[in-house]
Amino acid sequence: xxxxxxxxxxxxxxxxxxxxxxxxxxxxxxxxxxxxxxxxxxxxxxxxxxxxxxxxxxxxxxxxxxxxxxxxxxxxxxxxxxxxxxxxxxxxxxxxxxxxxxxxxxxxxxxxxxxxxxxxxxxxxxxxxxxxxxxxxxxxxxxxxxxxxxxxxxxxxxxxxxxxxxxxxxxxxxxxxxxxxxxxxxxxxxxxxxxxxxxxxxxxxxxxxxxxxxxxxxxxxxxxxxxxxxxxxxxxxxx
Ligand SMILES: NC(=O)c1ccc[n+]([C@@H]2O[C@H](COP(=O)([O-])OP(=O)(O)OC[C@H]3O[C@@H](n4cnc5c(N)ncnc54)[C@H](O)[C@@H]3O)[C@@H](O)[C@H]2O)c1
Numbered sequence: 583x584x585x586x587x588x589x590x591x592x593x594x595x596x597x598x599x600x601x602x603x604x605x606x607x608x609x610x611x612x613x614x615x616x617x618x619x620x621x622x623x624x625x626x627x628x629x630x631x632x633x634x635x636x637x638x639x640x641x642x643x644x645x646x647x648x649x650x651x652x653x654x655x656x657x658x659x660x661x662x663x664x665x666x667x668x669x670x671x672x673x674x675x676x677x678x679x680x681x682x683x684x685x686x687x688x689x690x691x692x693x694x695x696x697x698x699x700x701x702x703x704x705x706x707x708x709x710x711x712x713x714x715x716x717x718x719x720x721x722x723x724x725x726x727x728x729x730x731x732x733x734x735x736x737x738x739x740x741x742x743x744x745x746x747x748x749x750x751x752x753x754x755x756x757x758x759x760x761x762x763x764x765x766x767x768x769x770x771x772x773x774x775x776x777x778x779x780x781x782x783x784x785x786x787x788x789x790x791x792x793x794x795x796x797x798x799x800x801x802x803x804x805x806x807x808x809x810x811x812x813x814x815x816x817x818x819x820x821x
Pocket of ligand 1: 766
């Protein structure tokens with residue numbers, strides 16, 4: 583199937599230097615989008631504008647989007663994927679770690695969506711995809727607890743997508759969230775055990791599988807899908 587609505591559009595991906603985000607960036611680029619990455623530790627990616635920014639820092643976000651708009655134009659497609667994992671038993675969960683996880687995983691998508699959505703509204707067209715997590719649905723995902731801060735941040739980020747969907751549907755802007763579990767990236771390498779047996783399909787997800795879903799939700803074909811939290815978890819959580 584040919585994917586319409588990507589070629590020639592400006593797409594921004596937060597957390598696009600590595601992992602799932604990187605795969606989304608390369609997929610957008612290969613489909614002909616003009617792509618910008620916003621990442622704390624940006625990497626040079628062929629044919630892509632990389633901007634250094636901390637998504638939880640309002641001034642960084644403003645400066646990054648101003649540069650993207652100046653170099654590429656206002657984004658119509660935004661995948662907000664920058665995120666960090668933190669595991670800690672609740673009784674030992676430091677407040678500073680709780681705040682950092684919420685800052686990056688929840689305030690980050692808020693700041694970026696707030697910055698980008700006005701241009702989409704004015705254009706009468708936009709697509710926002712926030713990368714949540716199955717942990718935000720069932721409290722831990724297929725990796726066992728303790729994930730209190732992470733799970734709470736992801737639940738908030740997925741609710742944010744729903745709220746944006748309701749507010750901006752009349753303006754041609756859709757907003758959806760993804761709820762992956764156990765995708766084979768650098769983030770997984772921070773977990774000590776192997777959790778493949780918890781996944782009915784018997785393997786971890788591939789970053790490209792998440793990228794294909796995110797890019798589809800950003801395409802012209804997905805204009806009637808908004809406010810959804812889309813599971814991508816190998817059958818781990820069927821709800
Ligand atoms: N890998 C999984 O199993 C899995 C499962 C569910 C959800 N997710 C979510 O998918 C997203 C991508 O995860 P991944 O596995 O590709 O992780 P990753 O660690 O491979 O990549 C995350 C990227 O985000 C960037 N980043 C981190 N903090 C940032 C900040 N403050 N500002 C800007 N950039 C920042 C990093 O530099 C990195 O490039 C995350 O939101 C993660 O929570 C991942």
